[in-house]
Amino acid sequence: MPTWQLRLLRGRPGGSPRLEIYRVELPAEAYLIDAVEKIWAEQDRSLLFRHACHHASCGACGVRVNGRERLMCITPLREFSPDRPIQVEPLRHFPWLGDLLVDVxxxxxxxxxxxxxxxxxxxxxxxxxxxxxxxxxxxxxxxxxxxxxxxxxxxxxxxxxxxxxxxxxxxxxxxxxxxxxxxxxxxxxxxxxxxxxxxxxxxxxxxxxxxxxxxxxxxxxxxxxxxxxxxxxxxxxxx
Amino acid sequence: MSYHVIVIGAGSTGAAVAHDLALRGFRVTVVERGEVASGTSGRNHCLLHSGGRYAMRDPESARECIEENMILRRIMPEALELNDGLFVALDEQDLAWKERFLAACEECGIPAREIPVRQALALEPHLNPNILAAVQVPDGVFEPFRFCLSFLATARRNGATVLTYTEVVDFVFQGRTVAGVRVRDRRTGEERVIGGDIVVNAAGPWSGRIAAMAGVDVPVVPTAGVMISVGRRWNRMVINRLNMPGDGDIIVPQRRTAIIGTTSWRVEDPDFIPIPEDHVRLLLDRAERFIPGYTRGGIRGIFAVARPLVGRRGVAADGRELSRTFECFDHAADGVEGFVTITGGKMTTARAMAEKAVDVVCAKLGLEIPCRTREVPLLSYRAFFD
Amino acid sequence: MKEAPRWKRASGWVDLRGRREGGLAFLLMRLTGIGLVIYLFIHLYVLRLLAQGPEAWDAFIAMAKSPLFLALDGLLILGILYHALNGVRVTLLGLGIGVPHQARLFWGVMALTLLVTAIAAYAIFTIAG
Structure with missing residues (x-):
C-alpha cells in the first residue's frame, strides 16, 4: 500500500500558520478526505477540518489542493504521486478558524x-x-x-x-x-x-x-x- | 423551568433531541467534537425510508419509518427530494417474494402498489430491462447535512447553544449522579466544565465509548457499510431489490449522482474505517444487475461509515439480523443518575428517537410536557448560520 | 467577509497558484491596464515638450529612436493589443457568450497579440531603425 505525503496548513488565528508534513498509508483507490481523516484519527487529534457526506452533496469539505479549490471527498489520491507532497490549505476569502477550517x-x-x-x-x-x-x-x-x-x-x-x-x-x-x-x-x-x-x-x-x-x-x-x-x-x- | 440538558453529538439524533428539548422549554447545550453530521449521519445513504426495506423482516422498524417519513415531509421539505422508490424483482427468486412483500407493506401501513413493468421502464430507462415486477413505495431522499442543520437551526432559534469542535473528555459526577461534562475546545485546546441536570448521549456508534466514560455499558454494535457514488444519476426513484435486505441491493439517486449500497460488517473503532476492496467489487457487481453500465459516468466517491445498531443484551447476532429500531437507556437502571443514552434507529426515525429520549428526560425530572415536534415546521438549514 | 489584513487580502488577485487560463487572463488584464494608465501619464508628460519649442522636441525624438526606446514601444504595443483583444473576450464572456470556449479564446487572444506585436516590432525596427 502506498504511503502518501500530505502537507497541511496548520495553526490557529492569532498565531502564524505553518505547513506540516504528514505521512499516511492508504490504497490508491482512497480519497483525500480519507487521508485527512486518517491523520486526524491516528496522528493528530487537534486537526480541524470540515466534512460530512463524503460524496460531494453537503459541500463541507472544500479546501485548496496544491493551490486549487477542490472537495476532498471526490479528489482521488491516484491523481497524485506518493513522491511529492499534496499541499492542502483552507479556502480563501472566508474567516479562518484554524487548520483547514473556515467559517462559511x-x-x-x-x-x-x-x-x-x-x-x-x-x-x-x-x-x-x-x-x-x-x-x-x-x-x-x-x-x-x-x-x-x-x-x-x-x-x-x-x-x-x-x-x-x-x-x-x-x-x-x-x-x-x-x-x-x-x-x-x-x-x-x-x-x-x-x-x-x-x-x-x-x-x-x-x-x-x-x-x-x-x-x-x-x-x-x-x-x-x-x-x-x-x-x-x-x-x-x-x- | 430552567433545567439544563447537555446533548452529546450533533448528528441526526443529537440534532433532533436538541430541537425537541428546546421546543419543550429546556435550556440546551449540544457538544459535538467535529462538524455537524461529521459522523454516521453525514455519510448516510441519504434514504428517506418508506419502511419497505424492513417490512418483511423488521415490521416494528418499518412502521416507525413510514410514520416518520410522512412527518418529515411536512416539517423539513427543504431537505428532501420527493422521488418515491421502486422495489424491483430481478429474478424468479425475487418475484416469489412479491405477494409477501405487498402483504407486509399493507400490514405496516406502507402505501405500496405494483406498477406494470413497462411503466417502470418508461420512467427509469436505465433500469435493467429484464426486471420481472416493480412495486412503488413512498421512499425519498434527504441531504444529511441539511437534515441535521435544520433541526439545529430551529433548536438555536429556540435558545439552544450548539458547540461544534468541542469534545467531551470526561463526566463530572456528584455522587452517583452525572452533574455535567468536561469538554475540550478543539480550536483553543482549552478544557472546561459544562454543568447540566441531565446529559443525553446521542453519539451514535460512539455512544458506547461515551457511556464508558460515565462507567456504564451501552450495547451498541458499530456496524460499517460501504457506499459508492457515481458520476451520473441513472435513476429518478430509489431502486430497491425486492427481497430480504442484503448487500448492494439499493441504489439511491441524489442530485446528479446515484449511490449503491451497502455492505455490513462489525467494526471496533468507528473513527476510521478502511474500505475493504472486495466490498467495492461486490457493490459494483450488484449495481450492474440493476443498471447495466452503472459506472460509465465514472466513480465519484467511495465511503464507509458505522451504523449504531443496538445489540440485545445476551444476543450474539450482528449486522443484518439486528433490528433497525432504536432504544433509549435510562442509566439510572445501571446505578448512574442524570444520564440517558438514545441510540440505534435510522436517520429517518431521528425525530421519533428524540421524542422518546426527551420523554425519558421529562419523566426523570417529574415533568409532563407534550412533544410538539410532529407539527412544528423546521427552519431552513441556512438559519443555522445566522 | 474579513480574514487577513486588508492589504494582504487585496493582494490576493495576483496569486496565480491553482489558477487556470481565466485567472491568468484576469491577472494580465489588470497588469496591462495598470501599465497603460502609467503610460498615459508619461505620454502626457512628454507631449508637454511640444510647448517648449522645436529644440526640446527634436532632442526627444532623437532619443525615441534609440533601440531601447523602440523596444519599449514594442512592449507598449503588446500591452495595448492584449488589453484590447482580451477586452473583447471579456465583454463577450461577461454577457455569458462563449463561456465554454473561454480558455481557447484566451489562447487565441495571446496568439493574435504576439503575432501582431511581432509584425509591429519588425516594422518599427526596419522603418525607424
Missing amino acids: SPMMRRMAEVGFAIVRQDELTADRPLPEGIERITRFEDCIECGLCLSACPVMAADEAYLGPATLAAIERMLKEPRGGDTARLLTLADDPHGAWRCHSAMECTAVCPSNVDPASAIGRLRRRLIAERFRRWIGGGR
Missing part, C-alpha cells in the same frame, strides 16, 4: 438573503408519464454551497462586499424559476456595483465548480436580464 456563515447568510429554493422539479421527468399517486418528482438544486467558487474568484480578494459567484448564480436560478420568490427584490440585489457588475470574468468559478452550476455563464445571463430590464424602463418612460 458569511456565504450562507447571502444565500439565505436570496432565499434560493433548493428543491426543484426533476427536469428529466417533466415529460414522462408518472405512476399514479405521484404528482411530481423533485430533486435538489445543483449548487451545494461549498464555497469553492468564492475562494477561486480573484474579485472576492479585492472586494469584501462582492455578492460572489454562488449567490449571483442562485439569483439567476431564482429569476428563471421564481417558485414564489420576489423577482423585483432579486433584480435590485443583483443590479449593484457589488453585484452582477463587479464580476471581471476570470472564469475561475466555473472552472472549480464541482457541481455543474457554471456561475460564470449564470452571471452573464443575469447581466443580459438586467440590461433588458433597464431598456424596458427607458422605453416605458422612467420608473
